[in-house]
Amino acid sequence: MTLWQRIKSEIVRMGGLLTLLICFGFLLLLLVDVLGDGLPTLSWDFLVNFPSRFPAKAGIASAIAGTLWVMFFTAVFAVPLGVMSGIYLEEYASSNWFTNLIRVNIQNLAGIPAIIYGMLGLAVFVRWMDLGRSVLAGALTMALMILPTIIIATSEAIKAVPDSLRMAAYGVGASRVQVVWSHVIPQALPGMMTGVILALSRAIGEAAPLILVGALSFVAFMPSGPMDSFTVLAIQIFNWAGRPQDEFRMIAASGIILLLVITLGMNALAIYLRARSVKLS
Amino acid sequence: MSGLLTKDLSIFYGTKRAVQNVSLAFPSYSVTALIGPSGCGKSTFLRALNRMNDFIPHCSITGEVQFNGQNIYHPQVDSVLVRRQIGMVFQKPNPFPKTIFENVAWGPKRAGISSSVIPRLVEESLKAAALWSEVSDRLNSPALGLSGGQQQRLCIARAIAMKPSVLLMDEPCSALDPIATARIEELIGNLKQKFTIVIVTHNMQQAARVSDTTSFFLNGGVIETGETKSFFTRPEKVETENYLTGKFG
Numbered sequence: 001m002t003l004w005q006r007i008k009s010e011i012v013r014m015g016g017l018l019t020l021l022i023c024f025g026f027l028l029l030l031l032v033d034v035l036g037d038g039l040p041t042l043s044w045d046f047l048v049n050f051p052s053r054f055p056a057k058a059g060i061a062s063a064i065a066g067t068l069w070v071m072f073f074t075a076v077f078a079v080p081l082g083v084m085s086g087i088y089l090e091e092y093a094s095s096n097w098f099t100n101l102i103r104v105n106i107q108n109l110a111g112i113p114a115i116i117y118g119m120l121g122l123a124v125f126v127r128w129m130d131l132g133r134s135v136l137a138g139a140l141t142m143a144l145m146i147l148p149t150i151i152i153a154t155s156e157a158i159k160a161v162p163d164s165l166r167m168a169a170y171g172v173g174a175s176r177v178q179v180v181w182s183h184v185i186p187q188a189l190p191g192m193m194t195g196v197i198l199a200l201s202r203a204i205g206e207a208a209p210l211i212l213v214g215a216l217s218f219v220a221f222m223p224s225g226p227m228d229s230f231t232v233l234a235i236q237i238f239n240w241a242g243r244p245q246d247e248f249r250m251i252a253a254s255g256i257i258l259l260l261v262i263t264l265g266m267n268a269l270a271i272y273l274r275a276r277s278v279k280l281s
Numbered sequence: 282m283s284g285l286l287t288k289d290l291s292i293f294y295g296t297k298r299a300v301q302n303v304s305l306a307f308p309s310y311s312v313t314a315l316i317g318p319s320g321c322g323k324s325t326f327l328r329a330l331n332r333m334n335d336f337i338p339h340c341s342i343t344g345e346v347q348f349n350g351q352n353i354y355h356p357q358v359d360s361v362l363v364r365r366q367i368g369m370v371f372q373k374p375n376p377f378p379k380t381i382f383e384n385v386a387w388g389p390k391r392a393g394i395s396s397s398v399i400p401r402l403v404e405e406s407l408k409a410a411a412l413w414s415e416v417s418d419r420l421n422s423p424a425l426g427l428s429g430g431q432q433q434r435l436c437i438a439r440a441i442a443m444k445p446s447v448l449l450m451d452e453p454c455s456a457l458d459p460i461a462t463a464r465i466e467e468l469i470g471n472l473k474q475k476f477t478i479v480i481v482t483h484n485m486q487q488a489a490r491v492s493d494t495t496s497f498f499l500n501g502g503v504i505e506t507g508e509t510k511s512f513f514t515r516p517e518k519v520e521t522e523n524y525l526t527g528k529f530g
Contacts, residue, residue, distance in 0.1 A: 167375065
């Protein structure tokens with residue numbers, strides 16, 4: 001290597017390191033800021049209390065419950081529908097202009113801003129289906145929003161199953177159902193689950209569509225069923241962060257810590273599942 | 282009319298004709314080798330014999346493949362049942378990511394064979410594939426832990442567990458070392474007592490060693506078919522002679 005080549009490679013190395021440090025630095029700044037504001041007020045009382053107009057008494061219990069309700073129904077609607085659509089697209093549907101159109105549209109739908117799904121949910125679920133400002137309306141909206149992501153993740157996981165495996169199974173006289181259920185789905189399962197978890201962890205942090213659907217920001221009771229009104233963590237945080245008092249901003253930070261822990265936990269689970277599937281194959 | 286034969290079989294990828302008007306009969310309980318340069322259509326032709334081409338988009342055929350007097354492309358014929366009687370061994374060993382036992386047992390189980398006879402069937406099949414002595418003490422270990430040659434014999438065991446009458450082999454030794462290849466070739470010699478075997482091979486010496494009949498494919502057509510001994514020593518067509526002597530290929 002000449003001196004000049006060595007200098008060039010050093011410049012590239014330093015440049016890469018610098019960009020990485022800038023991204024990481026901001027993340028660290030955010031974390032330090034949030035932890036500094038939120039840790040002192042993060043207590044057991046905060047987790048089990050209802051919101052209050054007094055910051056010291058305010059808690060996040062109803063938002064946790066609302067998040068659990070919404071996420072439960074979101075998963076119930078979106079996961080089976082998304083996974084089965086993905087399986088159908090990859091293993092059953094023939095490749096023609098119509099299925100290609102559908103594929104392209106699903107890719108596009110995954111990139112549509114969440115607020116648009118909120119407007120759709122407001123028009124269809126809240127008004128037209130008359131579900132009101134309920135957990136169910138919110139969950140259906142969220143389910144629509146993450147459906148494309150789940151379908152795409154499922155398709156990709158199925159595409160990654162080597163064709164030689166399918167041919168081996170067809171070669172011993174297996175039917176399509178037998179090949180799909182005994183070989184393709186078990187092989188693709190870790191990939192599908194990774195996609196599902198990442199989609200759900202996106203939904204858990206979304207506030208915009210639920211605000212449009214009409215989630216409340218002050219809920220002093222536990223939602224007890226799919227038709228109850230509700231709030232979720234992201235909306236509660238949004239609400240507190242907008243208050244003028246500094247104390248509310250502190251507990252908003254506490255809420256953010258909780259949301260971060262949940263999201264990072266879900267992502268860690270997804271990474272674990274992927275790593276395990278790599279080790280198995 | 283028993284056995285396997287093709288009548289005027291042409292195979293198309295879209296509008297491109299990969300195999301044209303091939304009429305071949307495969308003698309029962311003997312080995313037929315299909316040789317020819319890359320891209321001559323021999324593998325495409327082989328896959329048509331048990332409808333594996335059904336999975337390739339835009340692939341279509343004209344003509345007939347007759348098996349025991351029945352055209353296997355007749356609309357009322359179930360391709361799944363065809364493949365139970367005409368098994369296939371692939372170029373690269375492709376065992377299921379399951380245990381050795383499950384690899385052999387999976388097919389028969391799906392075909393509705395009673396589970397009480399499965400262990401015996403697995404043992405018989407592994408013995409017939411000359412693998413039993415090497416794996417009998419570890420039937421429940423993963424098949425992917427076997428060597429390449431063992432995996433390919435496992436794939437042969439998996440195919441014969443379905444008790445097919447025909448075995449199609451698509452360059453079964455091309456991913457194996459010479460010792461593993463020799464074992465598979467020896468195995469093919471034994472298997473022809475029970476099965477009709479059609480083998481595609483790149484390797485002319487292999488065709489000469491294992492087969493009873495050889496067909497030479499070129500540009501999608503069959504140039505010459507003959508008894509293997511005379512085929513390699515006294516080819517009739519000039520193209521065959523040029524290929525055998527290495528003038529092209």
